[in-house]
Amino acid sequence: MATRETQALILDTALGLFNRNGSNAISTNRIAAECGISRGNLHYHFHNKAEIVQSIFGRIVGSMNNGSTADHLDPTLKHMTEMFVRQSLLIHKFEFFYREMTTLLPQDELLFLRYREHREKRLVSIEQFFLALKDNGTMNFGPDPAVVASLLTTTWIICDSWPNFVEFQGIEFNAGAICQGYDLILRLLAPYITIDINEVTKSSHQTIYSMLAEMSPNKLTSAN
């Protein structure tokens, strides 16, 4: 196998094992065995587990940047719903990272720095998006700039924490659960949205269900 293919195999395999068992329970030897490659071959590509986690985080950043660079060019509430779904699916795909983030980050200075850098960039791009919604009259935050900053931080906290919150409630992660999480954000933003919030809620649920139906039918249940 070419280097890129082997690295991709290692990262895919590690991600699956980490998601199912937690990264702590999985050694690099176990990953090598699961890949059907030698320990030496794995260590040629990644010196240790920390490097594997860093590379997986690199994939998260890559996916997020890919999807988000043009967000502010489409400042609609429908697009905001799509951003939330995209983010929720990403968190679900890399669920071990979001579950273990609070223990992984303090253990790895490099990962911590990359995470902070990524978060700052993302917060700036979401702020641009909010301000574009303000400019076209969809939202009205009033004259105090601290309002947008505060709503931005809480939106971020909900996005990052919601999947864990769902897990602790014993709810399956599906379109219904994504709607529940998004409703928290809509409730937070409702007082600043200039369009009827019941209409907004209804059409965003439609967007969420149809996005998930297109992507992976098995993620849908009858929940609503």
Place this chain on the structure above:
Amino acid sequence: MATRETQALILDTALGLFNRNGSNAISTNRIAAECGISRGNLHYHFHNKAEIVQSIFGRIVGSMNNGSTADHLDPTLKHMTEMFVRQSLLIHKFEFFYREMTTLLPQDELLFLRYREHREKRLVSIEQFFLALKDNGTMNFGPDPAVVASLLTTTWIICDSWPNFVEFQGIEFNAGAICQGYDLILRLLAPYITIDINEVTKSSHQTIYSMLAEMSPNKLTSAN
């Protein structure tokens, strides 16, 4: 030492070690050594580390219940600030648990069940508090009961996640940081509070600073 004293020593020592190093890095042998007792003595009181974590969680629940049973009998915004400070200090005291919660809970069914039971009770008591604020005219949520439920969930998510968010920003946990976290909650609730929000914010910051000044001067910095 009497049984209660030995158990308290073990839990105090474990908490300190877990907070500083993460619970994963600490064995029961290490805890026994730090306590100056034999391994056998420790295992007489706690069969394994999971039981120690469960007992520490019992302390969290005990502290929270102690402080909160009468919250709805004092439905004022000042009291809401005090509730947030109490909760923030508790999370800070038991910081390893809130940092590792997302990995600890899936590993231990009993802990998971107790956490969920505790959370449900707490959500009910905070809802009672919100409704008491509504009854005395301090807040107005409108006719839709889903509004209170949504604000409650987001308030909970902010409370639980804020200390980790602070840590990831590299900010020290002090009165200024508690004010920043509380401002998120005030911003969330502002559209439903019937009193001028700037006044509310100002007096809640005063409450936070004076509570922390009374409790432990070393937690205060020049921030704010």
